[in-house]
Amino acid sequence: MLTDSASTALDHMETALTTRIRTGEHPGPLALFIRPTQQVDDRLHAVLNAGAEHGLAAVLLGPWSRGNSLHVGDRGVVEAANPTLDVIGTRLYSLSDDDTADLVELLCHVTDAPTPQDVAVEERRPDPDRQPAKPPPKATAAQVDLHVLGRIRLLRNGVDITNAVAPKQREIIVHLALHPDGVRRDAIVADIWPDAPGHRPQNSFHATLSQLRRALRTATDGAVETLTTTHDSHYALDPHIVDVDLWRLHRLLRDPSADAVSVTDLYRGELAEELGAEWLITPRETIRRDVLDSLENAAKNSDITLETRLTTLEDMRRIDPYNEGVYQDIIRIQRELGREESVARTIALLKVALAEIGESPSSETTSLL
Numbered sequence: 001m002l003t004d005s006a007s008t009a010l011d012h013m014e015t016a017l018t019t020r021i022r023t024g025e026h027p028g029p030l031a032l033f034i035r036p037t038q039q040v041d042d043r044l045h046a047v048l049n050a051g052a053e054h055g056l057a058a059v060l061l062g063p064w065s066r067g068n069s070l071h072v073g074d075r076g077v078v079e080a081a082n083p084t085l086d087v088i089g090t091r092l093y094s095l096s097d098d099d100t101a102d103l104v105e106l107l108c109h110v111t112d113a114p115t116p117q118d119v120a121v122e123e124r125r126p127d128p129d130r131q132p133a134k135p136p137p138k139a140t141a142a143q144v145d146l147h148v149l150g151r152i153r154l155l156r157n158g159v160d161i162t163n164a165v166a167p168k169q170r171e172i173i174v175h176l177a178l179h180p181d182g183v184r185r186d187a188i189v190a191d192i193w194p195d196a197p198g199h200r201p202q203n204s205f206h207a208t209l210s211q212l213r214r215a216l217r218t219a220t221d222g223a224v225e226t227l228t229t230t231h232d233s234h235y236a237l238d239p240h241i242v243d244v245d246l247w248r249l250h251r252l253l254r255d256p257s258a259d260a261v262s263v264t265d266l267y268r269g270e271l272a273e274e275l276g277a278e279w280l281i282t283p284r285e286t287i288r289r290d291v292l293d294s295l296e297n298a299a300k301n302s303d304i305t306l307e308t309r310l311t312t313l314e315d316m317r318r319i320d321p322y323n324e325g326v327y328q329d330i331i332r333i334q335r336e337l338g339r340e341e342s343v344a345r346t347i348a349l350l351k352v353a354l355a356e357i358g359e360s361p362s363s364e365t366t367s368l369l
Helices: 006-023 041-054 097-111 167-177 185-192 200-219 245-253 260-266 278-299 306-319 324-336 340-355
Strands: 030-034 056-060 070-072 078-081 119-121 144-147 153-156 228-231 234-237 242-244
Touching: 006 030, 006 041, 041 056, 144 245, 167 185, 167 200, 167 234, 185 200, 185 234, 242 245, 245 260, 245 278, 260 278, 260 306, 278 306, 306 324, 324 340
Parallel strands: 030 056, 144 242
Antiparallel strands: 030 119, 070 078, 144 153, 228 234
């Protein structure tokens, strides 16, 4: 349970204590996580004193004048403690202030509770009439196909579930698709939330991931729980669950025997073309240039026919419509194939394209007429 104040948290603790004393029942431990303040000091002391034998306890975040305190350093090692405690040098499991704030913020988004100043966590009481829930089916290999070239599409067993995923969730998915080996959280939030103040980007990141998991569970009837793996703030798409067209394209571009048709079949458009985020500009252009380089190499292959070379050059023209050199190569092959009527059409296409950027065909191109 999350509460919006320390006072409300103590109300719950006092109610639980009264109930346990009156009924004699101890359904389980009840732990309070709170930052002690002067306003609640007396109430907190009374509840902990009386509740110790009834399963009530607390973790106090900050100095506590009425009990023992530990000072835990950044590495989770106890650096100072009351003289009666022989724990200096002991390593504890710990969260930094930032990570603790992120966790609380995430819980708030998941539970739709108000952002708390203090947090109370109450025990879960077993319901004797409730049957244990069946675990959702485990995701199997390549259950989800992710397309990020052209418009983003998310398919499960051929069924399009893209609409279940919100724009920010799509941005995170695309960012992870660009890093098959994973990427640190800080790099993701710096790109996707560049102007957010303080610790809000980390909070937004965790909340967005949580919402993505919920959307996936709903869209797949619980069959897919998540698309990501994480370790020490390092996030990646799970290759056992997700198959990404961009990864297949990269494998193809590394293959010297790859043909142009296979490349253009995968490269259906610019990376995540419907997203307008600024951080996408550089990877978009990098992928586009890699594809063009591959097609250019394919077009130079002396073993292919003129028809195949022409088709490859036309693909290059569609991807790079302002490259006058490509039009010139197309015209030369059209001439070689005796297609004079196509030459004028190619010149017309070039004029239209260059007019968009305030240019016109060079004399070298017009001389080919």
